[in-house]
Amino acid sequence: MAEVKETASITKILASLPVQLSFMDGYNFDLKRIQKCGKHYAVPDGRIIPFCTMNIMHRQEVERKFAKKIAEEEVKPILPQAT
Numbered sequence: 001m002a003e004v005k006e007t008a009s010i011t012k013i014l015a016s017l018p019v020q021l022s023f024m025d026g027y028n029f030d031l032k033r034i035q036k037c038g039k040h041y042a043v044p045d046g047r048i049i050p051f052c053t054m055n056i057m058h059r060q061e062v063e064r065k066f067a068k069k070i071a072e073e074e075v076k077p078i079l080p081q082a083t
Contacts, residue, residue, distance in 0.1 A: 024052050024053075024055070024056060025055070025056055026056060029056065033052055034050055034052045034053055037050040037051055037052040037053075039051035039052075041054050041058075041062075043058075043062055043066070044066050045065070045066075049062075
């Protein structure tokens with residue numbers, strides 16, 4: 001029973017650690033880093049996309065496919081209108 005509590009404690013600590021990932025673009029594309037990528041995005045169509053490739057390869061397609069249109073009357077101005 002003590003082992004279970006210790007494992008749960010270690011898991012809780014590891015799950016709360018911040019993760020630092022370097023940005024990847026067309027100039028520093030690294031296939032080995034993509035293959036080792038441990039963070040992923042789940043897309044509504046069921047695909048799992050590695051975080052490392054989301055911005056460079058998938059973001060435009062995912063946004064185009066799943067973006068919702070906002071009616072003009074739903075858009076509220078950020079700043080109050082001058083009267």
